[in-house]
Amino acid sequence: MLDTPPPPQTDLRPASKVMRLSRMGAFFPSRLSFLPTLLRRLGAEKAKLTRPVWEMNAAGFGHAVYSIDLGGYTYSLIAISTDIPPERRTDRVIATEWDSAYVLFDGVPDADDIARIVATAPKQEAARFTHRELVLSRANKSVRLFDYVVDCLKAGQQPDPAQVEATGYLMRTTAVYGNGKFGIADRGHFADRPGLSGPFMAEMLTVWMIRNFTHDLAEHVGGMALSDDIKRMLGIGNSTGLGMAPFLVAHPLLLDAWMQVRETALARVRAAELTPDARSRWVALAQGAAQHLDGWHVADEIGQANLETMRREWPVVMERIADTPSVDALIKEADVWSEGTQERLISLCIDAFPDLVDGLTECMATPFVPVLDPTMPCAELAALIARDWDWACAIDYAQPEEEAQFWYVSEEKLEPRLGNRHAEPGGELESPLDVARRVKALARDLPEAGRLGSFLAQHPQHRSAARRVQTLAHHPYGEIRDNLISDRCLPIDMLRCKLSFFGASRFDPKSDRWTRITLARGAPLPGELHLAEAWHPACDP
Amino acid sequence: MILSANEISALVVKAARGAGVPLGCAEDLGAAAGLLAAWGALGEVCLALDRPLTRLSPAAEMKDPCLAIMGPAMIDAVWCEGQPILVTDCENSRVMEALVQVAQSAGARVKCTQCDEGLRIEPCSEAPQVASTLGPFEVDAQTLDALNAWAAKTYVPATEASRLAGAGAGLTDND
Numbered sequence: 001m002l003d004t005p006p007p008p009q010t011d012l013r014p015a016s017k018v019m020r021l022s023r024m025g026a027f028f029p030s031r032l033s034f035l036p037t038l039l040r041r042l043g044a045e046k047a048k049l050t051r052p053v054w055e056m057n058a059a060g061f062g063h064a065v066y067s068i069d070l071g072g073y074t075y076s077l078i079a080i081s082t083d084i085p086p087e088r089r090t091d092r093v094i095a096t097e098w099d100s101a102y103v104l105f106d107g108v109p110d111a112d113d114i115a116r117i118v119a120t121a122p123k124q125e126a127a128r129f130t131h132r133e134l135v136l137s138r139a140n141k142s143v144r145l146f147d148y149v150v151d152c153l154k155a156g157q158q159p160d161p162a163q164v165e166a167t168g169y170l171m172r173t174t175a176v177y178g179n180g181k182f183g184i185a186d187r188g189h190f191a192d193r194p195g196l197s198g199p200f201m202a203e204m205l206t207v208w209m210i211r212n213f214t215h216d217l218a219e220h221v222g223g224m225a226l227s228d229d230i231k232r233m234l235g236i237g238n239s240t241g242l243g244m245a246p247f248l249v250a251h252p253l254l255l256d257a258w259m260q261v262r263e264t265a266l267a268r269v270r271a272a273e274l275t276p277d278a279r280s281r282w283v284a285l286a287q288g289a290a291q292h293l294d295g296w297h298v299a300d301e302i303g304q305a306n307l308e309t310m311r312r313e314w315p316v317v318m319e320r321i322a323d324t325p326s327v328d329a330l331i332k333e334a335d336v337w338s339e340g341t342q343e344r345l346i347s348l349c350i351d352a353f354p355d356l357v358d359g360l361t362e363c364m365a366t367p368f369v370p371v372l373d374p375t376m377p378c379a380e381l382a383a384l385i386a387r388d389w390d391w392a393c394a395i396d397y398a399q400p401e402e403e404a405q406f407w408y409v410s411e412e413k414l415e416p417r418l419g420n421r422h423a424e425p426g427g428e429l430e431s432p433l434d435v436a437r438r439v440k441a442l443a444r445d446l447p448e449a450g451r452l453g454s455f456l457a458q459h460p461q462h463r464s465a466a467r468r469v470q471t472l473a474h475h476p477y478g479e480i481r482d483n484l485i486s487d488r489c490l491p492i493d494m495l496r497c498k499l500s501f502f503g504a505s506r507f508d509p510k511s512d513r514w515t516r517i518t519l520a521r522g523a524p525l526p527g528e529l530h531l532a533e534a535w536h537p538a539c540d541p
Numbered sequence: 542m543i544l545s546a547n548e549i550s551a552l553v554v555k556a557a558r559g560a561g562v563p564l565g566c567a568e569d570l571g572a573a574a575g576l577l578a579a580w581g582a583l584g585e586v587c588l589a590l591d592r593p594l595t596r597l598s599p600a601a602e603m604k605d606p607c608l609a610i611m612g613p614a615m616i617d618a619v620w621c622e623g624q625p626i627l628v629t630d631c632e633n634s635r636v637m638e639a640l641v642q643v644a645q646s647a648g649a650r651v652k653c654t655q656c657d658e659g660l661r662i663e664p665c666s667e668a669p670q671v672a673s674t675l676g677p678f679e680v681d682a683q684t685l686d687a688l689n690a691w692a693a694k695t696y697v698p699a700t701e702a703s704r705l706a707g708a709g710a711g712l713t714d715n716d
Contacts, residue, residue, distance in 0.1 A: 128543070131677050180545025180676065188546070188675045369572070371647035372565070374617035409555075411696035419697070426697035432564045453617030456565075460610050463565020 009267035015476040025493025026339040027500035028347040029537040035204045035503030037361045039532035041195050049526035060221040063118050066209050071194030076105040077209040078117045089140050091174045091239040094413045104135035104206040131185040135178050135206040139171040146170050153222025164233045168518045170214040172237025176203045199365050211236045211520045235521030241514040242416045245494040249433050252478030257366045258501050259477035265350045265357040270328040282352040286318045288539030300509040306340050313341045347538045370471040374453030378446050384473045385443045391481050392436035404487035406430035434485045438465040503537045546575040546676035552688050559694035560590040562609045569613045573639035575674025582635035584684040589636045612640045620649045625663035634660050645669030
């Protein structure tokens with residue numbers, strides 16, 4: 001191993017530009033995303049997926065166990081398929097029954113483990129689990145596609161690729177729980193294990209294994225094998241709602257780590273020589289992206305309008321990729337295009353230079369949490385607010401539009417929701433996602449002299465905001481620099497940002513607060529993990 | 542019931558907020574919750590949320606006397622000023638110890654010791670040994686009920702309108 005200096009890089013794009021909701025909501029996945037990173041690791045380790053248990057009746061109900069080794073540990077997916085009445089099928093968190101339930105188990109389950117999990121996993125949040133369970137999930141069948149695919153196989157035929165393409169998955173997960181939820185293992189139990197140390201790696205492994213289960217299930221019920229081409233087109237769908245949104249606010253250091261990795265990757269690529277090989281890769285990726293754009297249609301009006309804009313702009317982008325003297329030159333030009341086109345281009349730039357960027361994925365996780373230094377002089381904190389939070393302090397929160405929304409936790413199912421403050425009750429119980437407003441309130445009360453600790457002793461209501469100000473000073477990408485309670489806040493932007501880091505594609509927004517996506521579409525099948533190096537989720541066919 | 546460390550921490554933050562503790566203090570208490578659970582002392586959190594501290598030396602100038610709010614403030618004061626504080630009526634010594642350990646992990650050179658007069662929070666020079674708080678932990682039913690009752694004060698009752706609009710998806714959203 002050689003001690004090589006890091007590659008040259010340009011300046012990172014400023015957080016003031018990157019950490020805006022509309023831009024974050026335009027992000028695309030890249031090879032730095034968690035699922036491609038996981039699959040490359042599995043490929044490098046020549047991991048083999050086995051299926052030691054398959055206890056399914058002819059109709060496809062029962063349970064199965066899959067196992068795989070990663071980083072020297074064995075992990076098993078226990079999948080349970082349940083016969084539920086169609087009218088009971090819903091993706092909402094308030095659902096109580098699902099077509100299938102899953103647990104990622106730490107190790108190889110014995111018969112007692114399997115029996116316990118088969119009994120409890122279908123109950124999901126209504127049951128309790130042990131620290132041998134790392135991830136808990138559930139999925140519903142695609143009503144459009146599952147029966148169609150099975151019927152084709154029963155007739156001895158492969159399904160029509162166009163039909164498969166239109167949906168892209170046989171099942172979609174409606175929740176993938178990790179990190180201690182409902183008694184499953186705290187992340188700390190496995191955070192130092194090779195392969196699972198990155199953020200959401202256990203969840204990504206679970207989703208990839210679920211995908212394989214859905215293929216096997218359709219083949220079992222249909223009585224015939226699906227072609228590999230069809231199986232590759234079938235990822236795992238997901239219905240993502242507000243439940244995911246508060247995460248980005250609750251974990252500023254993690255958000256900063258993800259963004260710093262992405263922006264550093266871009267900065268390295270911008271400083272790199274654009275060799276013929278690199279340009280060739282870049283052109284091929286752009287062509288893949290063009291095909292992807294052609295086949296991408298959504299019902300949401302704003303989403304569809306954004307796609308139309310990207311479709312108009314993309315031919316010019318492709319021309320410029322072919323003749324720009326450098327990546328940096330094109331990135332500088334890109335401000336004339338929409339944020340969607342800009343961020344799509346950035347994902348492709350990152351993907352075109354794997355040797356420069358892949359090592360950065362080691363920096364996606366962080367063991368640190370925000371801390372408060374009470375010894376800081378109040379004047380210093382005030383200076384930080386003036387430097388980093390001008391955007392927050394410029395807002396008049398007394399204006400109705402600036403405090404139009406409130407985040408809260410519903411009593412019914414303990415799920416995050418977003419309410420209209422001026423039309424619904426509950427605003428007095430709002431969840432603390434009004435970070436910008438809190439920091440402005442802190443700035444208003446902060447004295448010119450004295451130390452922060454003394455001030456907070458008399459004003460404990462500002463403690464959290466003070467910690468966030470100190471955190472942002474050293475982690476500039478740790479805050480969404482928008483008012484999350486204004487009428488302009490679109491939670492879908494928060495969802496899409498996080499999902500892009502997962503490696504999700506085919507964003508299909510259904511409203512401003514939930515979206516369908518697909519994970520692992522086009523991803524290597526279990527026998528093809530050696531091809532993971534070449535998989536680009538932003539360009540899936 | 543067996544709970545993960547993350548569940549315990551999240552519940553304590555909600556419970557503290559439900560008890561009217563400011564967010565930042567609730568976050569500190571949540572960070573201390575894993576240690577308390579490891580020590581079998583999670584029940585003291587409930588006392589820390591609503592039992593006032595009345596006898597402090599030097600006399601407290603803080604506004605609100607519950608330990609969940611005063612604890613971080615006292616640690617800050619010792620950290621900043623280098624002068625010890627003595628708490629003579631503290632029934633929640635383990636909460637204070639846990640809060641001190643959380644502060645130590647943030648860089649505070651502060652320690653908490655039991656003495657004849659009560660609980661002394663004072664500066665220290667040695668680097669702290671911060672304990673691991675990996676779950677799961679057994680939590681007794683009485684403590685769990687109390688914490689859940691506090692946390693429930695932060696939940697908003699659902700209405701038909703909020704079910705339809707608040708989370709985004711309609712009630713039937715099959716594809």
